[in-house]
Amino acid sequence: MPAQRDDSQARGTAPVHISVDRAYTDGPQHEVKIRARDVNVFYGDKQALFDVSLDVPEKAVTALIGPSGCGKSTFLRCINRMNDTIPGATVRGRIELDGEDVNDKAIDPVILRARVGMVFQKPNPFPKTIFENVAYGARIHGLTSSKAELEALVETSLKKAGLWGEVADRLHQPGTGLSGGQQQRLVIARAIAVSPEVILMDEPCSALDPIATARIEELIDELRHQYCIVIVTHSMAQAARVSQKTAFFHLGKLVEAGPTGEIFTNPRDSRTQDYITGRFG
Amino acid sequence: MLTWIALLALFLFSGATYAFGRRKAQAMAARGKPGALHSLPGYHGGYVALWAGLPAALIVLAAALFGGRMEAALLRADSPAAVQALTDHGQAVFFDDARAMAHGTQASETIYEGDLRTAIEDKAVQAKRLQQLIQYGALAAGVVVGLAGLAIAYPRISPTFRARNRVEGWIAVLFIACAVTAILTTVGIVASLVWESWRFFQSVPPLDFLLGTAWDPQIAMRSDQYASKGAFGAVPLFAGTFLIMLIAMLVAAPIGLYSAIYLSEYARPLTRGVVKPLLEILAGVPTVVYGFFAALTVGPIFREGFNNLGGLLVGGPLNGLGIYLSQVQNQMALVAGAVMGIMLIPFVSSLSDDIMNAVPQSLRDGSLAMGATRSETVKQVVLPAALPGIMAALLLAVSRAIGETMIVTMAAGLQAKTTLNPLDTVTTVTVQIVTLLTGDQEFDSPKTLSAFGLGLTLFVVTFILNVIALRIVQKYREQYD
Numbered sequence A: 001m002p003a004q005r006d007d008s009q010a011r012g013t014a015p016v017h018i019s020v021d022r023a024y025t026d027g028p029q030h031e032v033k034i035r036a037r038d039v040n041v042f043y044g045d046k047q048a049l050f051d052v053s054l055d056v057p058e059k060a061v062t063a064l065i066g067p068s069g070c071g072k073s074t075f076l077r078c079i080n081r082m083n084d085t086i087p088g089a090t091v092r093g094r095i096e097l098d099g100e101d102v103n104d105k106a107i108d109p110v111i112l113r114a115r116v117g118m119v120f121q122k123p124n125p126f127p128k129t130i131f132e133n134v135a136y137g138a139r140i141h142g143l144t145s146s147k148a149e150l151e152a153l154v155e156t157s158l159k160k161a162g163l164w165g166e167v168a169d170r171l172h173q174p175g176t177g178l179s180g181g182q183q184q185r186l187v188i189a190r191a192i193a194v195s196p197e198v199i200l201m202d203e204p205c206s207a208l209d210p211i212a213t214a215r216i217e218e219l220i221d222e223l224r225h226q227y228c229i230v231i232v233t234h235s236m237a238q239a240a241r242v243s244q245k246t247a248f249f250h251l252g253k254l255v256e257a258g259p260t261g262e263i264f265t266n267p268r269d270s271r272t273q274d275y276i277t278g279r280f281g
Numbered sequence B: 001m002l003t004w005i006a007l008l009a010l011f012l013f014s015g016a017t018y019a020f021g022r023r024k025a026q027a028m029a030a031r032g033k034p035g036a037l038h039s040l041p042g043y044h045g046g047y048v049a050l051w052a053g054l055p056a057a058l059i060v061l062a063a064a065l066f067g068g069r070m071e072a073a074l075l076r077a078d079s080p081a082a083v084q085a086l087t088d089h090g091q092a093v094f095f096d097d098a099r100a101m102a103h104g105t106q107a108s109e110t111i112y113e114g115d116l117r118t119a120i121e122d123k124a125v126q127a128k129r130l131q132q133l134i135q136y137g138a139l140a141a142g143v144v145v146g147l148a149g150l151a152i153a154y155p156r157i158s159p160t161f162r163a164r165n166r167v168e169g170w171i172a173v174l175f176i177a178c179a180v181t182a183i184l185t186t187v188g189i190v191a192s193l194v195w196e197s198w199r200f201f202q203s204v205p206p207l208d209f210l211l212g213t214a215w216d217p218q219i220a221m222r223s224d225q226y227a228s229k230g231a232f233g234a235v236p237l238f239a240g241t242f243l244i245m246l247i248a249m250l251v252a253a254p255i256g257l258y259s260a261i262y263l264s265e266y267a268r269p270l271t272r273g274v275v276k277p278l279l280e281i282l283a284g285v286p287t288v289v290y291g292f293f294a295a296l297t298v299g300p301i302f303r304e305g306f307n308n309l310g311g312l313l314v315g316g317p318l319n320g321l322g323i324y325l326s327q328v329q330n331q332m333a334l335v336a337g338a339v340m341g342i343m344l345i346p347f348v349s350s351l352s353d354d355i356m357n358a359v360p361q362s363l364r365d366g367s368l369a370m371g372a373t374r375s376e377t378v379k380q381v382v383l384p385a386a387l388p389g390i391m392a393a394l395l396l397a398v399s400r401a402i403g404e405t406m407i408v409t410m411a412a413g414l415q416a417k418t419t420l421n422p423l424d425t426v427t428t429v430t431v432q433i434v435t436l437l438t439g440d441q442e443f444d445s446p447k448t449l450s451a452f453g454l455g456l457t458l459f460v461v462t463f464i465l466n467v468i469a470l471r472i473v474q475k476y477r478e479q480y481d
Helices: A002-010 A072-079 A109-115 A130-141 A147-160 A164-170 A180-192 A210-223 A236-242 A260-265 A270-276 B002-031 B041-077 B088-103 B115-156 B163-203 B206-211 B235-266 B269-284 B287-313 B319-326 B333-357 B361-369 B374-403 B406-411 B429-437 B446-480
Strands: A032-043 A046-057 A061-065 A089-097 A116-119 A198-202 A228-232 A245-250 A253-259
Touching: A032 A072, A032 A228, A046 A072, A046 A228, A046 A245, A061 A072, A061 A236, A072 A089, A072 A198, A072 A228, A072 A245, A109 A116, A116 A180, A116 B361, A130 A147, A130 A180, A130 B374, A147 A164, A147 A180, A164 A180, A180 A198, A180 A210, A180 B361, A210 A228, A210 A236, A236 A260, A245 A260, A245 A270, A253 A260, A253 A270, A260 A270, B002 B041, B002 B115, B041 B088, B041 B115, B041 B163, B088 B115, B163 B206, B163 B446, B206 B446, B235 B269, B235 B333, B235 B374, B235 B429, B269 B333, B287 B319, B287 B333, B287 B406, B333 B374, B333 B406, B361 B374, B374 B446, B406 B429, B429 B446
Parallel strands: A046 A253, A061 A228, A061 A245, A116 A198, A198 A228
Antiparallel strands: A032 A046, A032 A089, A245 A253
C-alpha cells in the first residue's frame, strides 16, 4: 500500500534495502538455496509483506523471528506456494529455488511442494495409521514400486525423525493416538519421506512441552546436514539454539538478517536490538 | 373463565410480591458494602414471587383440570334407589345428563319420568352447587396458599440469604420438567403403539404378519360374506418401502455427497454463499408439493418416455420388452423414488457439508503441503476423516426415506406387490397406514389395528437406524474434539 509506505518514510525509518541481509557463508557448501527478491504479499486489500529480499543458505537452518503478525509465516508460505490455497491472497516478486522462480507458470505447485516439505504449528497427522501417514507422500507421488520398498522407506524416514524406536511395534495403529511431540516427529517423518530439498517449519514446537521441544530441536540439528531448513519461531532462545542464520521481521518488513551469532550479539538495527532484548514483541 | 381470571390475578399478585421482595433486598444492599448482600435484589424478589405464585397456581390449575371429575365422583357418592335400579350404563348416562342439565350443555335424549325426573332435578341442583364449591374452594385455597407463601418467603430475605441458589434451583426444575415432557410424550406414543399392536396381534399372529406375502386388509361387513378374512402379510409393503428407499438413495447419495464435496472443498466463499442457501430452500419445500410434482409432472413425463421407447421396440428383437414398456402407467416406484431422492439431496448434502467442514483445515494444509492435489486431498484425507459422519448422514436419510408418506401416497400406487421392478406400481408401509386410517373406520377391527402393527414395525426399523447413525456420529466426534 503506497499510503503505508509514505507513512513509514514520514516516521523516518530507513527504506528497506537488500543490504539488510548479510550472507551466511560458513564454508563453501552453504550456497544460496532460496533467493527471495522484492516479495510483496497481499491478503485482499491488506498488504502483509513489503519488499522482502532474503537469501536462504543450503544445508543450514534459517530462523525467521519477529512479533506476531510480522509476516514471517506469510513469507514461509510463499516458498512452497501455500498462499495459493488462501482465497484472495496474491504474491508479487521473485522467489527462486535453485535459480528457478517458484511462481513461474511452468512450475506446478504440486511438484514444488514435493520438493519443499512443510511442518505446521499444530501436529496434523492424518486420521490413518502411523505407517500410512509416512507412506502418504510416497503413495501420491508414486515413489516406490513394491511393498518392501515402501516399508523400507517408512522405516528410514521414521528413523531419521527419531521416532522408529517408539513406534516400530505399532506401525498400524492410528497416528492420532501418539503424544503431541511424537505426532510432530511423525509429520516430520512424513515430510522427509518424499526426500524434499527444503523443509519449512512453522513454529513446530509451540504446541509442545519443553522435553518434546528439546527432542525436536535435536532432530532439526541433525537434519540440517542434509536439508535446507527454514523455521519460524516465537522463541528467540530457540532461534539462537538451532539456527545458523536469522532473519528478523517487523510489520511485514524484513528488518535485518544475517548469521545468527551476529544478529544476537551485534544487531545493526535498533528494532532488532529492542526485540531480542525483549523490549517489545 | 373463572380459572383464567384467577390465574391472571395470581400473576399480578406474584408480580407485586416480586417488586415487594426486591425492594426489601435493595434497601438492605444500600446499607451494606458491595457483596454484603449474597444475592442480587432481583433474586430475592423472584424467590418471594415463586413462593407466592407457584403453589397457588398449581391449586387453581388442578381444580380446573380435575374439578369436573371430582364433581362427578361426589355426585355419584349417594344415588337414590330409583337410580340404583338402572344398569351401570344407564347410571352413567343419568349422571352425565344431570351434570349437563346443571351446566346447560348438550344432554342425551333420554326421557326421565316419575322418580327419576325428581332425582335428576335434585342431582342437577347438587351438581351446580358442587361445581361452585370446588371452584370457589380452589380460589379460596389459592388465596390462602398465596398469602401463606408470601408470609413464609418475605421474612427470609436477609443479606446472607441465598436467594439466587434457590431461584436457580427452581429454574433447573423447569428445565428438567420440559425435558421430561418430551420424553414422556415419546414413551406415551410408543406405549400406545405397542398396546394397539398387541391387540392387533391377537387376531393376526405376528409371524403371519411379518412373514406373510399377501396384503389384502379387507374385513367382511357380515360374517357370511365371501371375503370374511383379510390377509395381513406385511412383506410386500416392506418390499415396496425398500424398493423406493433404494431408488431414492441411489439418487440422493451421489448427488448429495458430490454437491457437499463441491461446496466444502471447491466452491469459492461467494459461490458457496449462494449455492448452499439455494439447496436449503429445496429442503423447505413441503413434501406434499413434492408429492403432486411427482404425481402430476414427473409421472406423466416418465410414462410418456417409457411408452415412446416401448413403441420403438415393438416388432423388433425386444418385442416383449417393447410391449411391456408401452403399457407402463403413471404410478411407478421409479417416479416416487426419484422425487423422494431429490427431496433428500439437501438433507444429505447439508449434513455431509457440515461434517466435511468439521475436518480440521490443518489436515488439508498438511496434505496439500505434501504435494497432494486438491482431489487427492479430498479422497485420501477429507473423505476418510469424514466417512463416519457421512455414513450417519446417509443412514438418517434412509430412515427419512422409509418414513416418508406424501410422495409415495401420491405417486407410488396402492397395489401391494413384492417386486424389484422400478417400473411397477408398489405400495409402502406408510401409504397403507394412511389408507387404513383415513375415512370413517371402526377402531377395533384388525383392518384398522393393522396400521398400528405396521407403525410399530416401521418405528422399530427407523429407531434402530437412528441409533446406529447417532452412535457413529458420537464415535466420530470423540476422534476430533
